[in-house]
Amino acid sequence: MTIGYLLKQSRPRFWLYLAGPVLVGVTFGADRPTALVGVVPLVLFAYFLVPANVYLYGVNDVFDREVDRRNPKKERREVRYRGQRATPLAVIASLVAGVALLPLVPRPAAPWIGGFLLLGAAYRVPPVRLKVRPPLDSLSNGLYVLPGGAAYAAVAGGQPPIAAIAGGWLWAMAMHTFSAVPDVGPDRKSGIRTTATVLGARGALVYCATTWGLAALAFATLDWRGGVLLAVYPALALWVLTGNVDVGRAYWYFPAINTAVGAILTMAGLWGLTHGG
Numbered sequence: 640m641t642i643g644y645l646l647k648q649s650r651p652r653f654w655l656y657l658a659g660p661v662l663v664g665v666t667f668g669a670d671r672p673t674a675l676v677g678v679v680p681l682v683l684f685a686y687f688l689v690p691a692n693v694y695l696y697g698v699n700d701v702f703d704r705e706v707d708r709r710n711p712k713k714e715r716r717e718v719r720y721r722g723q724r725a726t727p728l729a730v731i732a733s734l735v736a737g738v739a740l741l742p743l744v745p746r747p748a749a750p751w752i753g754g755f756l757l758l759g760a761a762y763r764v765p766p767v768r769l770k771v772r773p774p775l776d777s778l779s780n781g782l783y784v785l786p787g788g789a790a791y792a793a794v795a796g797g798q799p800p801i802a803a804i805a806g807g808w809l810w811a812m813a814m815h816t817f818s819a820v821p822d823v824g825p826d827r828k829s830g831i832r833t834t835a836t837v838l839g840a841r842g843a844l845v846y847c848a849t850t851w852g853l854a855a856l857a858f859a860t861l862d863w864r865g866g867v868l869l870a871v872y873p874a875l876a877l878w879v880l881t882g883n884v885d886v887g888r889a890y891w892y893f894p895a896i897n898t899a900v901g902a903i904l905t906m907a908g909l910w911g912l913t914h915g916g
Contacts, residue, residue, distance in 0.1 A: 641725045648700060648726065649692040652894045656814075657695070658688035659901040660787030660807070664799065666908030668791035675912075679744055679793045686740060687786040694733035695759050697726050702763045744793050751789035758782040773834040777846075780815035781808035806857030810869065813850035814893070816843050817876065821887035841880065848876035868903060871896070 665680045674680070737756045741749045761767045762779050769779040784807035791799040819826070819835035820843050826836050835843040851872035859866025875896070879889050 641723075644723065645693060645697075645725060645729050646689075649689065649696050652891075654688055654692050655894070655898055655901065656783055657691050657786050658684055659898065659905075660784060661687050661790040662905045663901060663908065664787035664790030664792075665794055666905050666912060667803075668793070668795035668799065669912055670795070672912060674794045677794065679748075680790060682740070683744070683748075683786065683790050683793060686736060690733040690736050691755070691759075691786070693729050694737065694756075697730035697733070698760060698763045701727060701730065702765070702768070744789065745796060747792035747795075747797060748789040751785045751792060755782055755785040755789075758785070771832055773832055773837050776819075777812045777816050777834040781811045783811040783814070784808050800861060802857050802860045806854045806861075806865075806869070809850050809854035809857060810872065813847040813854065813872065813876070814897075816850075817847045817886075817893070818890060820844065821890055840886065844876050844880040844886070848873040848880065851876060864907070865904070868900060871900065 661680070661684045665675055665684075669675050734756060737752060740752055744752065758769075758779055759782060762769045762776070762782070769775045784804060787807060788799055788804060816834050819833050820840050822833075823835050823840055823843075826833055834846065838846055851869070855866045855869035855873065858869050875889075878884060879886050
């Protein structure tokens with residue numbers, strides 16, 4: 640029962656938001672196929688698949704307990720934290736596991752993991768609590784690209800291209816704000832300020848379309864095909880904005896969309912690795 644609760648609290652639908660970038664980072668950072676199945680890449684994937692999500696969302700639910708009382712999403716697709724001791728214990732265990740990775744991974748990868756752990760807490764934990772400090776709430780959610788940076792650095796022995804980090808960071812910023820649009824009503828009632836509540840639903844969608852557009856341009860500087868692929872996101876944001884689409888419903892399709900885009904990027908990396916371009 641406790642394990643099932645913790646797994647549901649960790650948002651399985653979103654597990655690949657952290658683990659997916661690891662796959663992309665490994666495939667583009669590797670210089671030979673055998674590097675894909677090394678111990679470090681496998682450990683990173685395992686950590687960011689489950690423990691990192693337990694950490695990220697567990698911290699979120701502990702420090703958002705009062706706010707979540709008025710969030711209907713917690714009754715349907717997620718679980719509501721009610722003070723169960725298992726949650727903080729699982730968060731601490733996941734944090735310890737993350738810290739334990741630091742001396743085990745190649746040196747270029749360690750700052751990415753450390754940055755993820757720090758931002759994961761700073762986003763939610765008072766007095767910093769970046770999630771209620773727009774636009775830092777959006778900016779800080781670039782943390783979702785950090786697992787990919789760690790994976791790339793671990794197998795390549797050096798840092799990923801700046802354009803890739805910029806593109807990934809911008810993508811994550813927009814994804815964060817898009818995910819906050821359905822919560823604009825409950826957040827405003829609770830007095831919570833986010834980029835989405837400040838801009839309003841329509842303004843936030845314009846922000847998402849613009850930021851996703853910049854992400855596509857960043858990837859296009861590396862490979863025009865990556866830019867074309869990422870252009871699906873600003874197009875979707877504009878579709879929701881102009882097509883009278885329920886953003887709350889559209890939001891739940893994004894895990895599948897993101898998985899498909901991530902799979903295409905991963906396969907592109909594998910193709911380049913095995914065919915030389």
